[in-house]
Amino acid sequence: MVVLLGAPGVGKGTQAQKLMAYLGEPQISTGDMLRAESRGGTVLGRHASAYMRRGELVPDGLILEMVRARLEAPDARNGVIFDGFPRTLAQAEGLDRILKQLQRKLDAVLSIEVPMRLLIERLSARRSCATCGAVFNQLLDPEAAKRHRCPKGQTVIVQRDDDKPETVERRLKVYTVQTEPLKDYYRRSGLLSEISGEGSVDEVFDRLIHALAGAGSDFHQDTRRN
Ligand code: AMP
Secondary structure (H helix, E strand, O other): OEEEEOOOOOOHHHHHHHHHHHHOOOEEEHHHHHHHHHHHOOHHHHHHHHHHHHOOOOOHHHHHHHHHHHHOOHHHOOOOEEEOOOOOHHHHHHHHHHHHHOOOOOOEEEEEEOOHHHHHHHHHOEEEEOOOOOEEEOOOOHHHHHOOEOOOOOOEEEOOHHHOHHHHHHHHHHHHHHHOOHHHHHHHOOOEEEEEOOOOHHHHHHHHHHHHHOOOOOHHHHHOOO
């Protein structure tokens, strides 16, 4: 079970997708789950979207409840890749409690590091499918700059409300104040590896795999699928 930490825009989602294929474990992105709830117009979705539009964090209790339910799903039994969770100390402690109850544990916490000025550029260049939420970065993928419709469903590609400049700034600040302290929390438990997120997607992925292999346990050898 792996946690991917890192500010918005470091590429956690992209790397989580690659890790999912590599380890054969599902990605749990609380941001994607909340956006799906919001698109579905559920009570949780309506409540969460007010926070999301402002670039603020959704209350810990709601997030922990959603994650607990997801961890109990059959496909999550052999391990998961957390992307965008935990984001506060209370969530990290809550996750520890849930994992203890389920008699499971984290294998590694990988923090992807990218300088702040690059993050602002990357987030401003990010566009998403209005239906499925797939992300296209105009800066990292020149083809994406020419694309106006999602290749999966032909829905129009838009800029997410929370990728607009004023909200990007708020999200980065929220990360520094509320999420970055988690690095110390996981450093103390010996689980943390910090990885540079600069360079190509494949270069960053190689670093992640390397860090996982060095994370000690035989988890890496046992679980990878290819
Ligand atoms: P993301 O796509 O991970 O950047 O998440 C988008 C937005 O969803 C965030 O700015 C928060 O408003 C909300 N969100 C996602 N994950 C969490 C979380 N673990 N805790 C609180 N809010 C979250």
